[in-house]
Amino acid sequence: MSSATRIIVPPASGRRESLAVLLLVTAILILSSGVVLLHRDRSETLALSEWQVDLRSGLNAAEQGLTADLLNAVPEMPHLPDTSPEALADEGLPPFVADVTAQARGQHSWQRLQPGMAQAWLGLPALPEIARPILLRVAGDTPTIWITDQANPGTGDLTDAALIAAGWKQVATRFDASVTREDRH
Template sequence: MSTPTTQVVRPAGAGHETLYVLLLCLMILAVAGSVVAWRHESPTVSNVSSHQLDARRDLSASEQGIYADLRVTLDEIQLLQQEQQALPTPEALADEGFAPFAQDASSVSRGGHAWQLIGAEAYFGQSQTPAAVGSFLMRLNAADGAPNIWLNRAATLTAPTDLTDAALESAGWQQIVAQFDAGVTRQHRH
């Protein structure tokens, strides 16, 4: 008979494998961190002038709605202006159902503005509830068709007669500006 031999088999060392996995994880984190740091863009904050309001940050929800309605209705106003060779009256726009000129439940909850045409270049909407929603002035620029929309939150207000920037500023009007940056779209396209 032969003597039994005992063979001792040592388990494979997990220490080296663990070390390699940890080193691989650290290398992946270092590469990812460097890519993030390399591609990082510092946010550019555009400041508005003292006579301007940011449409996104400085307006109430009702005022934002009226501002958006005015911007959307502008295309229709320009089409009607080309057909009629003059700006359409607020009554004609209301008859067509264009917000914010139409008198409906939405317009009442947003201040019940009474709209009027000033000369041949601007629409003035006086708020019936100035404590909640300001009055609007949409001045159309004949050169490029771009509107200048202004807001005044004064309790007592009459339609302005001088529509220059300086006159509107001195009367307490503030121009509404729309800034579209990464904060608005929440997308980074590179």
């Protein structure tokens, strides 16, 4: 008689391989989380001066559109022989064109001002309930937008100090974590 030896062969399992993959995935997650946390932008919200207003949260949609149109018109102006509001309207530059968009944004009537070395365009709304009076001032190559709550704003002296004293607020862009416009109605 022969003695039969039994050999027990355990079934193949992937425990070791599964454990190695689990450890590798865990290490990758921990490392990538650490990298993300170290490279996160920690910019703080810049506070605006009392004579400034934030473009996103301080202006309504019509005023934001006027601001964008004015800032887009500025690069075109040096190439034009005449920068009167009528000539800018003839060139088709918003917001100087009296079209449907201009009506939706307060139907401003524009006038050009030239105090000293700066050039300026003042827009007075026919519909002040939609948008406030707005001023584009260009000194050199630097445009600034100003807005006021006054119906008949003074525009004799267009220096920053004079505009602030007359109740104008400079439109400023402030970048912070929020990109949502607050509705202040």
